[in-house]
Amino acid sequence: MTELLKHNILKHITLSTKELENFCILFNQKDVKKKQFLMREGEVCKFEGFVNKGLFRVFHIDSNGFEQVLYFAQENWWITDIDSFTNETPSQLYIQALEDSEVLLISKKDKEFAYINIPKIEKLFRIMTQKTHIALQQRMIDNLSKTADQRYIDFIEKYPNLFQRLTNLQIAAYLGISHEFLSKIRRKIASK
Template structure:
């Protein structure tokens, strides 16, 4: 089960087979059924996950009970509430399976220990965090400066393997628009072609 994790890691860093085996053996596999939660708001995030298969959403619920989706986690994506995981504070987020999913989980203690024992892993995570910060920064800029229809088109281009797995409601919650807007723009695209 850890083969996809090992391939993923080798895309970013050089690491010996022994060190890679040591790191990947620290993960535990968890199967999550569709609609089940990996994390609920108010709980402390005890693990960081690597998605083997399936699709999950990381979201919060506002005062009107509307979801605000931060991101989706599909195959070969890392998933967590990083604030809760690092600082051991109650989460403001939920992580829920959109599809039946399998995730490899690693605890903070194991991760910190392995940073000390395998410096290459710390480098890997630094690279992954940099990529995440860049993506977050771009998303914020786009949300502040681009019209909704352009953000939707960008979403389709950026996440072609994810978009077809989601409902209009989920995409709308990610983009900060109404589901009706997504329906209208999809009809518009179909009519053009």
């Protein structure tokens, strides 16, 4: 049940079998059917989650009712609203399964417990947060400097697997453009 999680952790830090076991035991599995929400806007995010199976989208709904995707999380990815989880403030995000999924959840209390009792867990989350930050920083640069066409092409190259599992609606919401415009980009690319 936690094989994928264990493998994921050992990619970042080294832990003894015992430490690894003690940490993984803090996670609870939750099954989430397609279209179900793991969290909604206004709630305080009570968990940090590891995707064992399936696919999620983390998104925001703006004042005009448009959805923006902050990120997608498939197998082996982590999901949370780090702002809401860390500061215990109401979230402005929704987390929704796009396929029938399984997540392993750890509560804030259990995570704090791990920080204290398994010091290397501090390093684990330091490294993981660094990595997600680096990825977001790269996306920020791309969003500031590239045209929508190029961002779409980059997305396909970078996440060929996600590309296959997502609708154009979802991809457009990630790229920050309307799905109609994405459709026109696709036509333009296809005609080359």
